[in-house]
Amino acid sequence: MKLNRVVVTGMGAISPFGSGVEALSDGMFSNKSGITNLGEKWKEQIADMLCEVGGVITEDLNEKRIPRDLRKNMGRTSILACLAAEEAVNMAGLNKELFLSGDYGVVFASTTGSSQSIYDFAARLKEEKSLSSIKSGQFFQVMSHTTAANIACYFNIKGRVISPNSACASSGQAIGLAYETIKYGLQKGMICGGAEELHVTTTATFDLLQAASFHYNDRPDETPRPFDRDRDGTVCGEGAGAIVLESEEEALKRGAKIYGEIVGFVTFSSGEHMTRVTEEDLIKGMERLFQESGFAPEEVDYINAHGTGTVLGDSEESKAIESFFKSRSLNPYVSSLKGHIGHTLGASASLELIVCLKMMEKGRLIPTKNLLNPDENCGDLNYLMDFVDFKPNLIMKNSFAFGGINTILLLRRYSYGQK
Structure with a gap:
């Protein structure tokens, strides 16, 4: 069996530094912190939380550029995923013909579906004890494979769709599975990566596990502190990273710019x-x-x-x-x-x-x-x-x-x- 080289032809990112790969890169190479104090907002929902800091996206993402008939099925996690995927697809120069061919697919994931949508669904059901005010699209916002499914619908992709939702390893597995799929000739290209929205319940989970930072609530830019003797836990953030992987043969055939190789x-x-x-x-x-x-x-x-x-x-x-x-x-x-x-x-x-x-x-x-x-x-x-x-x-x-x-x-x- 011929084994394909697997190359990177597109990237897309939304992070606490803003929208786009360049915003992420600029923030990193400027050694900035994307961590802020969110305690005032979070304490209204969970009064006894210790951690008050997080990496939140404050930029207006102009979500309404996504058609309403698609957006109604997306929570924040899927919106982040689709917008990052759009940047990656544009960078790679992929088109509708390729997506309709069945030769290009998606491997995308998140820890869960939209945390805010899950919270809203449960709160409304508890309060009203009725389904009458819950819209059907809300299920598609909270299902575990919401990012992969929504990307597939957004680009009308007919190839493989895989969603390895494995918490903090989600996008690592997504990229790896996309790599193997292309390497062994099962697809010519894949959009892969992961997304996550920041919600108070996410940080609360780490609080429960005594794994969230809280000693730096008044100095959010000083945490987290990986490998430092004064570290006191992690800080949750939000964002989405999308990568287009293709076989070297297909990338060269299309004349695509190659950024690296898995x-x-x-x-x-x-x-x-x-x-x-x-x-x-x-x-x-x-x-x-x-x-x-x-x-x-x-x-x-x-x-x-x-x-x-x-x-x-x-x-x-x-x-x-x-x-x-x-x-x-x-x-x-x-x-x-x-x-x-x-x-x-x-x-x-x-x-x-x-x-x-x-x-x-x-x-x-x-x-x-x-x-x-x-x-x-x-x-x-x-x-x-x-x-x-x-x-x-x-x-x-x-x-x-x-x-x-x-x-x-x-x-x-x-x-x-x-x-």
Whole structure:
């Protein structure tokens, strides 16, 4: 069987820095914080919440540009997904003929359907004890595969539609599954990624798990603090990241610009604990990644860590990286991007992979924001604490989720004729 090279031809993003890939890139490379205090609004709904900060999108997204007959079936999560996908599709130069061919599909996901729509549905049903005022489209806003289904309808896509809703690993799995689908010739191209809306109940969930930051409520730009000794938990954010993947053959045939190449993917389960992934699990996952991809750990220049700012999670991930790479006398650069925009959950892997592509393009690596004093209980790594001018050729991207669902991607700088 012929195996296809899988390349990136389009990107789309909506983040706490605003609408568009350039807004995301500008915010990151300017080392800005997209985190603000939302306590006044949130306390009206949940009085005893500890965390009051989040990465929220304040920009007017002009949602009404989406036709009403489609928009009525979309909650905020799907609106973010469709707008990001639109930017990616336009960048890639995809057209209706390709979508109608059945050769192009969608792999898109989120943690849940629209949190606000779920909240509204439950509140109205409890108050009125009747379905009479609930519109039928609200179900399509809250169903688990709402992002993938709405993107498919938005572009009239006839190919495969897959929605691997796996919390913080959602878009990591989406990109990886799209990569495998194209690699093995089952589709010529895929729109892939993830989306998430920020709602008080989302942050409340992390509060319940004692995993949300709250000591910096009065200084929101100082949290989260991945790998820092003074970190106190994660900060939830919202956004959407969409990536168009195509076979190299199709991209070259269309004359599309190629921004990078996915060359490896692994997804694996911890299978032991709902909120913890162990150092041993992560080491085994990395071993599998390099065994299956054919690349060597020595080739990795930079690791984009999951690094959410939780005490245990950062420790386990960093120690696994140290054990795996330093045992081979390797010391690649490491940073997390969540100090800038928070943890965008289902959107995180796709948004962060887009930033990785921009780092490749610019030849400049972004540090972990708010990392001032690496925790001695974290791994001894080559943490980026300032910008470094460096052109990475191979990037490893980690994404881990509750339920013990984990993904790792390999992103390579594209070169024609490279094996």
